[in-house]
Amino acid sequence: MTVTAPPREAAAPPPPARPSAGRRAWNLWVRWWRRLTAMRTAIILLFLLALAAIPGSLLPQRSLSQSNVAQYFADHPTLAPVLDRLYLFDVFSSPWFAAVYLLLFVSLVGCVLPRAAEHYRALRTPPPPAPRNLLRLPDSGRLDTPLDGMAALDVVEEELRVRRFRVVRRGTAGTDPAGSSGTGAELSAEKGYLKEAGNLLFHLSLVGLLLALAGGKLWGYEGSILVVEGDGFCNSFQQYDTYSAGPLVDGEDLSPLCVDLEDFRAEYETDLTAASFRADIRFGGPDEEGEARTIGVNDPLRADGDRVYVTGHGYAPTFTVTTPTGQTFTDVPAPFLPTNQSTMASEGAAKFPDLGADADSQLAIQGFFAPTGVVRDGILTSIDPRPLEPQVALIAYQGYLGLDSGRPQSVYAIDQEQIDRGALEEVGSANLAVGETLTLPDGTAITFSGYSQFAALQVSHDPGQVWVLVAAIAVLVGLLAMLLLRRERVFARAAPAPGGGGTVLTVGSLTRGGGEGGERFTALVDELRVALAARAPASPTPPSGGAHPDPEVPTP
Amino acid sequence: MTVDTTLADLSDTLFSVSVGLYSLAVVAFCAQLAFGRRPAATRELVGAGAPVEPAAPAATGAAEPPTVRRYGVAAMVFTLLGALTHAGVLLFRGLATDRLPWGNMYEFATAVVLVAVVSFTVLAVRRPALRHLGVFVLAPVVLSMVGIGLFLYAEAGPLVASLRSSWLAVHVSTAILGFGIFFVSGIASVMYLLRLRHDARVAAGTAETGGLLDRLPAPAAIDRVAHRTAVFGFPIWTFAVIAGAIWAESAWGRFWGWDPKETWAFIAWVVYAAYLHARTTAGWRGRPAAWVNVVGLGVMIFNLLYVNMVSTGLHSYAGV
Ligand code: HEM
Numbered sequence: 001m002t003v004t005a006p007p008r009e010a011a012a013p014p015p016p017a018r019p020s021a022g023r024r025a026w027n028l029w030v031r032w033w034r035r036l037t038a039m040r041t042a043i044i045l046l047f048l049l050a051l052a053a054i055p056g057s058l059l060p061q062r063s064l065s066q067s068n069v070a071q072y073f074a075d076h077p078t079l080a081p082v083l084d085r086l087y088l089f090d091v092f093s094s095p096w097f098a099a100v101y102l103l104l105f106v107s108l109v110g111c112v113l114p115r116a117a118e119h120y121r122a123l124r125t126p127p128p129p130a131p132r133n134l135l136r137l138p139d140s141g142r143l144d145t146p147l148d149g150m151a152a153l154d155v156v157e158e159e160l161r162v163r164r165f166r167v168v169r170r171g172t173a174g175t176d177p178a179g180s181s182g183t184g185a186e187l188s189a190e191k192g193y194l195k196e197a198g199n200l201l202f203h204l205s206l207v208g209l210l211l212a213l214a215g216g217k218l219w220g221y222e223g224s225i226l227v228v229e230g231d232g233f234c235n236s237f238q239q240y241d242t243y244s245a246g247p248l249v250d251g252e253d254l255s256p257l258c259v260d261l262e263d264f265r266a267e268y269e270t271d272l273t274a275a276s277f278r279a280d281i282r283f284g285g286p287d288e289e290g291e292a293r294t295i296g297v298n299d300p301l302r303a304d305g306d307r308v309y310v311t312g313h314g315y316a317p318t319f320t321v322t323t324p325t326g327q328t329f330t331d332v333p334a335p336f337l338p339t340n341q342s343t344m345a346s347e348g349a350a351k352f353p354d355l356g357a358d359a360d361s362q363l364a365i366q367g368f369f370a371p372t373g374v375v376r377d378g379i380l381t382s383i384d385p386r387p388l389e390p391q392v393a394l395i396a397y398q399g400y401l402g403l404d405s406g407r408p409q410s411v412y413a414i415d416q417e418q419i420d421r422g423a424l425e426e427v428g429s430a431n432l433a434v435g436e437t438l439t440l441p442d443g444t445a446i447t448f449s450g451y452s453q454f455a456a457l458q459v460s461h462d463p464g465q466v467w468v469l470v471a472a473i474a475v476l477v478g479l480l481a482m483l484l485l486r487r488e489r490v491f492a493r494a495a496p497a498p499g500g501g502g503t504v505l506t507v508g509s510l511t512r513g514g515g516e517g518g519e520r521f522t523a524l525v526d527e528l529r530v531a532l533a534a535r536a537p538a539s540p541t542p543p544s545g546g547a548h549p550d551p552e553v554p555t556p
Numbered sequence: 557m558t559v560d561t562t563l564a565d566l567s568d569t570l571f572s573v574s575v576g577l578y579s580l581a582v583v584a585f586c587a588q589l590a591f592g593r594r595p596a597a598t599r600e601l602v603g604a605g606a607p608v609e610p611a612a613p614a615a616t617g618a619a620e621p622p623t624v625r626r627y628g629v630a631a632m633v634f635t636l637l638g639a640l641t642h643a644g645v646l647l648f649r650g651l652a653t654d655r656l657p658w659g660n661m662y663e664f665a666t667a668v669v670l671v672a673v674v675s676f677t678v679l680a681v682r683r684p685a686l687r688h689l690g691v692f693v694l695a696p697v698v699l700s701m702v703g704i705g706l707f708l709y710a711e712a713g714p715l716v717a718s719l720r721s722s723w724l725a726v727h728v729s730t731a732i733l734g735f736g737i738f739f740v741s742g743i744a745s746v747m748y749l750l751r752l753r754h755d756a757r758v759a760a761g762t763a764e765t766g767g768l769l770d771r772l773p774a775p776a777a778i779d780r781v782a783h784r785t786a787v788f789g790f791p792i793w794t795f796a797v798i799a800g801a802i803w804a805e806s807a808w809g810r811f812w813g814w815d816p817k818e819t820w821a822f823i824a825w826v827v828y829a830a831y832l833h834a835r836t837t838a839g840w841r842g843r844p845a846a847w848v849n850v851v852g853l854g855v856m857i858f859n860l861l862y863v864n865m866v867s868t869g870l871h872s873y874a875g876v
Contacts, residue, residue: 012654039833039836039837040837040838043833043834043837045841046829046830046833047826050823050827050830051857053826054819056814057814057820063813063814064814064815085660091814135856188640222809222810223584268713270558271713271714273714273717274716274717274721275714276720279715297718297807298718298720300806300809307809309808311809316656366740460810468811469802469811470799472801473798475798476794476798477793479790479791483787483790556763
């Protein structure tokens with residue numbers, strides 16, 4: 001209650017007249033170190049940390065969505081580059097965010113390690129002697145007893161030991177002129193060492209948490225891929241559509257894991273709320289038969305350090321293309337990305353670069369897929385996420401796709417540049433139901449032959465994750481100990497009763513944490529009085545000699 | 557799975573009933589304050605570590621005349637009945653949809669307010685003097701309920717797939733608990749600040765004594781309520797964040813990804829840590845610390861309203 005600021009040594013004595021440069025540098029260092037490890041610095045740094053996190057939630061972040069950042073650049077062409085230079089699209093990996101939390105953690109270590117040492121010493125030394133004037137403590141009171149001093153303190157000691165206090169007795173056991181033994185003897189008791197231990201555990205576990213997080217970032221990786229039913233992939237960066245890896249990951253020795261998607265099912269409630277997504281997969285080493293497993297939302301595959309998640313799903317309409325020369329591609333699936341999650345209306349493209357005789361007679365289809373389609377005024381829309389009435393709206397292009405031009409292209413769209421340049425020419429469009437065919441002017445037939453489903457799978461590897469969990473649990477345990485336990489010190493001193501024949505016990509206590517120190521102290525004093533009375537010789541206690549159950553109010 | 561509309565309608569009716577009961581409680585609490593004599597000064601126990609306040613009397617229930625006491629008791633009864641029907645809102649929603657009744661923002665916010673009312677009731681039963689804070693807790697409660705009913709209401713319905721996990725029970729329940737407790741803590745800090753300002757004005761002669769604020773408990777007592785509730789809420793919130801991270805690991809493939817909701821949960825956690833530090837740091841005790849607590853509540857509310865409704869993240873709630 002009283003001792004609130006972390007104990008720090010008193011200011012160093014003024015240095016001798018002309019300190020050496022090294023001495024002065026040292027003094028400066030000590031001054032700054034003290035300032036950094038002061039509690040008020042910790043509060044400021046905590047605030048800065050909170051403030052620093054805010055832009056990370058208000059501006060789009062690359063770690064969350066590259067495309068949102070790109071959109072922001074498109075919307076704010078002058079502002080965005082400035083923000084980008086300030087790392088405002090990568091807040092949580094920015095140097096200034098790191099500076100704040102590293103300073104905070106340095107401050108924390110500098111603050112907590114000395115406390116740990118002090119706590120270690122406190123554990124090995126008995127509770128400190130009683131202060132001279134016990135009545136000046138926040139909670140204090142007096143007890144009168146006919147017992148002599150030593151006997152009265154014996155009773156107090158026993159009562160405190162039952163309450164799990166550590167107790168030491170000090171002072172003379174001698175006899176004073178009045179003939180009462182134990183006068184001036186005193187007792188110090190303390191409990192609640194675990195509160196301080198909890199504080200240390202909490203703060204040091206925060207450091208542990210940070211280290212585990214850092215480890216996971218350095219040695220972890222994550223890759224995502226769209227897999228159509230019947231397809232599969234193996235764990236390698238070449239295969240993923242997108243991946244990110246920590247700087248210490250060696251791309252050569254990712255764990256040998258291959259996954260095949262056999263079947264994907266999405267289930268819906270009657271009101272079309274998505275109820276579950278299930279993917280039947282087979283997983284194992286590259287040349288193995290593989291083990292069957294069903295994974296889904298909230299239910300990933302966990303296989304020695306790697307986890308496989310279903311992070312999305314969608315439809316891949318399949319097309320059969322037959323050229324006038326008789327060349328046929330059968331049931332080619334083209335994953336279309338959902339543009340509306342509640343109706344699963346999706347958009348995508350299918351590209352056939354090897355179709356014609358030369359590079360200028362390639363074929364591409366840009367399309368819109370509706371699992372349950374209705375056509376109004378020639379426009380196809382989707383009204384239900386389930387594939388009850390699958391339809392596609394397509395536009396076919398012929399010409400040069402530009403796939404080998406060096407410009408990267410999305411597989412889900414045709415490069416608009418090629419259309420604008422006239423390299424690709426629109427040659428037909430239609431709304432098709434399953435089995436229907438669009439025939440192009442040159443005789444090429446495009447049949448919407450059906451659909452498969454695809455799952456967006458993500459493979460994650462984070463070796464720090466278990467340690468983050470361990471540290472988080474330690475943080476919580478330390479926090480509970482620190483906040484729920486009380487550190488209490490109780491002191492008692494015996495003095496002869498002024499009238500002679502008995503003892504006045506002065507009792508005082510200091511409590512840290514938990515609050516209600518006053519009430520607990522009153523209860524303790526009451527219990528001590530009962531215990532003293534029980535031990536007292538049968539003679540009645542004088543009415544004037546009751547305890548003072550009300551704790552004294554300190555004078556400010 | 558279909559929704560039992562009779563039970564869902566019952567739940568909606570109980571919502572209105574609770575708003576009515578809470579409003580009655582506000583009126584009764586107001587009457588208790590307005591008709592209460594300025595109670596006789598009693599000395600307030602102030603620990604040596606607490607900030608030194610201008611000597612201020614503490615209001616105690618015992619010092620009031622019987623009529624005023626009756627208003628106080630009526631207010632508590634209305635509050636309790638309101639809390640019961642309020643619990644009924646969630647109970648029957650849960651029964652109607654056959655799931656935990658915190659699957660969307662309407663249900664989440666309704667549960668948070670219930671926790672705030674229950675926390676206040678527990679405090680006020682244990683310390684009758686705190687009933688004088690009743691208006692200042694119940695009035696925001698009524699306002700929140702009306703706002704929730706008007707702007708967040710969502711029809712009873714099934715949960716989206718991503719919320720179907722036992723971690724919903726663990727994570728969301730503790731988040732609701734922590735939020736509700738912080739709500740009471742934040743209000744206590746606001747009242748503490750108002751009371752300090754009022755006392756300073758009275759001391760400076762620019763304000764009259766005898767207003768509603770004079771009948772509040774002593775500043776130190778209000779501050780203690782704010783601190784103790786925050787101390788209670790902080791580990792619960794810490795646990796809620798950790799449980800959320802564990803759930804995110806199995807739902808989204810990473811335990812922490814700085815999704816806006818996660819970011820603001822972190823910001824709130826840091827602010828409350830700063831509050832607890834401030835309470836034990838010379839120069840920050842009292843007024844500055846109370847401000848930190850108020851900022852904490854602001855962050856929690858921002859996280860509920862702005863982040864859910866305006867920014868897009870992975871945290872999806874059906875129906876809003
Ligand atoms: C990551 C940053 C930190 C967090 C989240 C944090 C959190 C906390 C919390 C929640 C408490 C409990 C307060 C109470 O007992 O009511 C606490 C206590 C304490 N913290 Fe920190 N802390 C952090 C950094 C620091 C730093 C940098 C220092 C030192 C400069 C520090 C020193 C202390 C001390 C001495 C106490 C005990 C206060 C007392 O019992 O009187 N903490 N901390």
